[in-house]
Amino acid sequence: MKLYSLQYLIRKYFRLPRKKLWIAALKVNRWPVNWWDEEVEARRKKEENRQNKIKSLYPSNGKQK
Numbered sequence: 001m002k003l004y005s006l007q008y009l010i011r012k013y014f015r016l017p018r019k020k021l022w023i024a025a026l027k028v029n030r031w032p033v034n035w036w037d038e039e040v041e042a043r044r045k046k047e048e049n050r051q052n053k054i055k056s057l058y059p060s061n062g063k064q065k
Helices: 006-014 021-026 036-059
Strands: none
Touching: none
């Protein structure tokens, strides 16, 4: 009786690719990476503009309540 490795059994029954071939394929076929999200940047800019508008409308004179 031949004893199979755990990796072999997992690959056989769960249809997983071989690790080295999978890593090589990932290196060759890379997806483009979005380092920022346009919607998130728009929301952040909107909040920043709102804060600036509040500061300009209600300037502080150094006194705090």
